Amino acid sequence: MAVLDKDGRPIKDIPLSRGKWQIKENGAVYEPMNIERVKAAGAKKNISVMLILDRSGSMKGEKMEKAKASLLEFINLMEPEDKAGIIVFDDKVDFISDLTSDKELLRQKAAEIKIGGNTAMFDALYAAIEKMASAPGRKAVIILTDGKSNRGMHTFSDTVEYASMHNMSIYTIGLGKDVKEEQLKRLAGESGGEYFFTPTPERLVAFYEKIGTQLKNEYIVTFFTLKKGEYLRNVQLSIEYKGERLFAGRRYFQPESTLFGSPGRPSLLLFLAPVAAVGSLLSLSLMKQERAYRKAHISVLHGRSKATDFILSDAAGIGRDERNEIAIFKDEGVAQYHATIKRSDDGYIIEDKSSGLGTSLNHQMITAPSSLKDGDVIGVGKAKLIFRYSEKAQKRNIELDRCPACNGIIRKAGKFCPNCGQRL
Template identity: 25%
Template sequence: MTSSSSFARSATLCVLMTLPLFATKDIHFFALEVQPEDTQIVVRANPEPLLAYKLIKNDDYSLDKNLYDNILDTPFRQTAFLMRTLERNRGSIYDGKADNLPVISYRFELAVRDMTGEILTEREYKVVIGLDKTPGTGVILCEGLTEPITFPINMLTKPQVYREFLHDAVFPFDKVQFPMPAGEEFLVDLYYKWPRVEVEKKDFNVFDLFPSLILWDKDLITKIKINLGSTYVKKTSASLEQTQDYQLKTFRQALDIYGKALSDIEGGKGGVYADLEEYVQLVPDDKKALKRLMDQYLAEGLDDEAFSLISRFQPLFATIREGLKNQRSLAGKAENRRNQLLGRRARFEQSEKVTLKITSPVDNDLVTGTTNLEFTMAGNESPILLVECFLEEERIARITAPPFKVPFTVDGNFGKLTLRVVAYFEDETYQEDEITVDTLKVDEEERVQLVALHASVFNLRGEAGRELAKEDFVLKENKKEVEIAHFRKDTAPLRIAIILDTSISMFGEKLYRAMYSVKTFVSKLGPEDRVAIYTFDSKVLKLSDFTNDFDDLTPKIMTISPLGATRLYDAMLIANDALVGQNGTKIMIVVSDGDDSDSATTDIHVAGALRNSPVMVYPIILPGGIFPEPLEAANFLESMARLTGSIYTKVTRVKNLDEKFDRIYADFKSFYYIDYYSSEFNPARRDLRLRLKKGGTRVRFRTLN
């Protein structure tokens, strides 16, 4: 196609999109119902609404119209409009001598798959939609049908008629039978390829066919398979348990919640912020919803909540009108309220929900010079008023937010000293932890700082080696070997946020292998570990909060649909925010095949957040396939892996993806904490090298101060 014809097509489509094209009020996916029948399974399919098309045109919603014009059942909506156009010009294009005039065809793949996405059995079929010889009637043809299916063309504007047309055009059968899979778990899904025009275009007036120009497009879209529905099935002794389209249904639920909030705002109701909070929990990067939540907090006098919201999502609020201006104003009010509450802290009760633990130094550690006091906090649903840190009973720091790391100096002291941390919360509760450390008296000229490292060790095959001891390591600072002061294996529970790319480029084997690898990886974790699952495309969607119910995660992970653009940066910021408030070793696993294309934030925002964060980022970059290789994302994610002391993985064959996850899992089991005393107080002037004595293998590490 020449550039001039491409321009003409684009111009025509722009005109097209301003017209009332579509025959129904909803965009649909297909729910695939699977039932046992003797030694077989029976699959039925029915369209379910995902969202009302009017919402895409509503500026109150953050929905990309261009995206939804190219996914799910939208080509069928365009086909319905095309049929109405052709019916009006029936006399000039169809002589009625043949029983029907085929116009548009679709190819479908209904497949039963194992958990890796490999096809066990499938049915491929072609559906042709055209004009029946009876005026006002359309026809649906498919091999295997005893007789064609007809539909009333001029009634396609009625939602119920369109829904019946959609069902018959996608699934023109009562049911489809397959052999019962041997495995305990399997998947059933339905895809179609971009439609083709069956008529000779030279025989038609372009103005009759222009709504379908996009349907015979020869660009990249023709190489993509579009998912219409996915079902995860697990065999039980009594039946088949199944979960259908969890990701899509979660998004539909979120839109319902948001719609209720907007309606209540318009009706002047109070307390709307609760629904907005629930929506933002599910779709945390929706800028318009974040602004409305901020406005509702302010309208109801919840200044502290507004201040906390803006502070947590500052990079997003930097792009929201009045966002940072409100933050500056609220900071002063928050300080006044904080002071009032803190004036009553002697009457606060100890919290039964919050876990506060000093993680470094550990109890009875030997410290000298300047050292970092580090602690974790979890379970605090109420915002932090203040955290106070004490050496003996002398206060050494007052902080209000992560990172929870405070330097302290013990020069001039020796013997046993007490370190204590007390956190106060807005619900007028507190929590504390206390340890004892040993100190040595040092002369001023011998002042040193305890420098902590978080290290991980692998052999050359990328496998975790034997259990290591302090004596196995050589640590050098500025080319001089230094003595390791403290050494211990990291046995802290894992807190893992997995963010999975679900943009349209992930269709096919990449997504199946990614889902399977995440499922098998999660199943290896211990009961003390917790995992949260996020997907990102043209939105960031939380599928699960931190949980150790790993069996419950499987159907959520295995029924994901690829659609939309790529909000990589927004997703990483959201995951980092969620992890920072968790207790334990904080891990972010990023699985993506493309460069960021739709985030409100930038790589600079992400790098800034991670530089001051305890989170370790494990990127897994998948091949682009028919799309361009993700060079920009690959370079950025590799730098984030280095920054946070983790593994960067680039996959060339997605069949090996579960092996890459195994390597990451092994890395989690090879974490060590190492620290040493340094007389160099400026971190920029420390050139550190850590290796194993045997074999001289370099060790990955991250300095924690």
């Protein structure tokens, strides 16, 4: 976790006493087991960073020269125990240097980078994560690109899932006028990194310096979590600093049945988030916090769909056909009409529509209609959906009724229908 001031500079004097920190997980309060700075005095906690550089044809000239200079500056900032590697990509991915602490070798390899062809950005990111998966210590990827991914096997969803699986953050740097900014912002935001943009190459060195400084001034907070039934957990961290209480939130899946399939890991969680967003004075930001919805709600966490958020009514179909309420596109593992979510007396249930491909609930294939609970993970093909329905919302819905005119949902004590205006 990094804590930054309004100018994006790391705050280095956050108190490490446990009484100043508070952790809440799904409403339960926990005390941190340990709090430490990543690069505390005398510590030998190494940082591993994979530097990825777009060498497609549009990077020729000054862009490439400035990009190479910024890599050299980052290499110069490395401490003896730190490691870095270099990957370049165009229509294919090339490893220029594996992870190493040899600064001279890294400088030599950076200087040898040549211009190439198209842009296989996600393949390069995936390869970097794969290469660093077993590296110890703090891990991050920094990617510099001036365009969008137009080649390759891997997708945005594949890349974010793989990065999360290996606790790796992605820092993205967009260069030039043709940057697909929203995509780079999401890559950084959903992996716990940070996005930087510059229309010209002059600021690249400053960006790499800033990222390097942040990585060396992070805090690690460790706590034990109890084994509960909730698959999706929301964690809130607060810190008392100079008379203010600072808050940040993140979400994760319990290790025994994670979205990323790594059962059997101990329930000791490392509360590490690699970037802090800057507010008006001082603020924290971890991974994207789940919003609270008053109605039952589906979020498409991974997969291509016409939207990422769906409010449920009485029933909703899931499938590849666009007439489904929740349509999942370009996924051969999803049938035309794959599954249905329906309202029941006790909440909502999900049922596989004899898809032949199967529907999973919290990584278990369902063979009959199954009840849904808040935070459940639904799997269809490669897509992952999250069911959200708070206990407060369920209790609130007990007091709801249907409008006799339009059949819309109304409050039993209401005098007018909010949907059609009918007097009740």
